[in-house]
Amino acid sequence: MTNSDEFLLAASEILGPKGLTRDTAAMAPWLTDWRGRFTGRALALASPADTGEVSQLVQLCAQHCVPIVPQGGNSGMSGGATPDENGNAVLLSLRRMNAIRELDTGDMTATCEAGVILQTLQEAAADERLRFPLTLGGKGSATIGGLISTNAGGTQVLRHGSMRAQVLGLEAVMPDGAVFDALTPLKKDNRGFDLKQLLIGSEGTLGIVTAATLRLLPEIGERTVCWAGCETIAQARDLLVHCERELGDLMEGFEVMPAHSLAAVLDHLPDARNPLGTKHPWNALIEWVVPRSAETGLAAKVEAVLESALDAGLLTDAAIAANETQADSFWLLRDTIAPAERAIGPAMQHDISVPPAQMARFIEDAVPQVEARFPGTTAVAFGHLGDGNVHFHVLAPKGAAAGLWERTEGKTISMFVHDLVTRWHGSISAEHGIGQMKRDELARLGDPVALALMRRVKNALDPQGLFNPGKLVPVAPGAGSD
Structure with a gap:
């Protein structure tokens, strides 16, 4: 044998x-x-x-x-x-390991195996009048283990943080087969390094997440969703600051999309409608929520905030969803940007972040630079303006050959975009991870001290290099490929 x-x-x-x-x-x-x-x-x-x-x-x-x-x-x-x-x-x-081991309504926690699908957890929490405060477009397929391993983000990071903030305890198998068992949630624990945080976001290169204890929140009692039109991304940023100042403790999400993205979605969804009826250069989707136990009157508070924003010249028009169905239709427009773009043709997608206060200026600076440097392309930025993370996509010129364009000019475009992000002291991966797609770029642009520390940790925990080789951790210069 x-x-x-x-x-x-x-x-x-x-x-x-x-x-x-x-x-x-x-x-x-x-x-x-x-x-x-x-x-x-x-x-x-x-x-x-x-x-x-x-x-x-x-x-x-x-x-x-x-x-x-x-x-x-x-x-x-x-x-x-x-x-x-x-x-x-x-x-x-890990898909067979799909049990919710415990859902504690008193402590508002759920202990889930790695293969539990995000939507399944959300539905199980809802049955107990609770909720899990992280959602994204792939909730019907994304698993808890994968979300932890990539430190996933989504549309609620503004208020609740990324996946890292939701993990109270962790179970993982280490490269020697030992089981790291830290599932018990402790609010205070100073027994050395917080090792679960080392594993979160490590993309399976240090340990294999098998289960986690996650925090839950009270169910939503009232939700108000608004669609606003703005003239510039800078105005949208000012609107965000205004909303945070006036009603920030209740604001769940603040998403932006340019007119190009909305038009692509409307073409892609025949029954969809522009919430404002007229075209605006920029659109903001804002959501506020309060738990069931809180006082009501959220809609009135939101109306007051929007009226004061209009008076201050921070938006040109706005519409508040009249019911849950309309609120969901607003979010459908946002969630359909990616498939609508794919229907247009090839594109290079960049998941980037810069300091939140600088994001509007970055977009104003980067979009014309990219389009001038690569004639025929269209640069669009959309996403989570509130937490300084946008998806900066560069659509190929008309007639570009899918596959070939991405491997040639597209690769050059990505390097150009990542160079811009680095000059703005940002990150080339805000919420999607590094994987194999961005490993070379991390090696090219990453801080040498940080990269060296990552390699030392990887070598210490996985000396044989068997856990997810070729992902996340760049090879040291001159060391060859793993």
């Missing part, structure tokens, strides 16, 4: 017939990333049923020097859960 045969036989004994497959058709959907930019091969697809099986499999992989690529819902945006083309790695799916 070859080493691979011995490994596969031992793995099948650990995982059973449901837990290990080499069937090409069964593996195929999970070997290409969500964006379709990376496709790899795998020795096998492993689907453990519990943490014990993950631990045993990891120990076996360490013995046989078999790399492991962890995967949740395969909805990542940076190719972080796709194996390379060598075909010598095990693709480790």
Whole structure:
């Protein structure tokens, strides 16, 4: 028997017939990333049923020097859960580990396994008149483990923070197979390093998240959603500051989109309508919420804030959703930008952040620079203005060949955009992670001290380099590829 045969036989004994497959058709959907930019091969697809099986499999992989690529819902945006083309790695799916172990209504916490789908957790919390304060477009496929491993963001970060802020406890399997068990939520714990924070956002390169204890909040009692039109992105920024000053403790989200993005969505959704009826250069989508136990009258407060904003010249028009259906239709316009853009043609997507107070100026500076440097392109910025993170997309010129354009001019465009972001003291990855898509750019632009520390941590915890190789952590100069 070859080493691979011995490994596969031992793995099948650990995982059973449901837990290990080499069937090409069964593996195929999970070997290409969500964006379709990376496709790899795998020795096998492993689907453990519990943490014990993950631990045993990891120990076996360490013995046989078999790399492991962890995967949740395969909805990542940076190719972080796709194996390379060598075909010598095990693709480790956590989707079978999908139990909500406990939902504590008194402490308002939920202990979930890594494979629990975000929408499932949201629905389970709602059944108990609670909510999980993180949402994003892929909530029907994104898993808790994947969200933790990438420190996912979404539309509610402005008020509640990213996934990192939602994690109270963590369970993970380390590269030697040991189980790190820190699920108990403690408000105060000064026993050294907060190791769970090291694992959050590490994209499976340091440990495999198997479960987490998450914070929940009281259910929403009243929600008011507004669509506002602005003349400039600077005006939208001033509107944000005004809303934060007047009613910031209740503001759940503040999203912006330019006229180009809204027009693309309206073309993509035949039944959709512009909430304001007339075109504005910039649009802001704002949401305020109060818990059920709080005093009512939110709509009146929002109306007062918008009236004062209009008087101050911070918006040109606004509409408040009359009911939940209309509020959801406002959000549908925002959530449909990505598929609407894909229908137009190729684009280079950049998930970037700069200091929030500088974002409007960055957009005003970067958009004309990109369009002048790359004639025929269209640069659009949309997203979470409130937390200083926008999705800066550069649409290809008409007639550009999909695939070829991204690999040639598109790559040059991304480097140009990342250079601009770096000069503005920003980040080339605000919420989507580094994965394999941005690893070379992180090596090119990252702080050398920070990169060296990352490599030391990786080497200390995963000396064989078996956990998600080729992702996140750049190779040291002159060290060759891993």
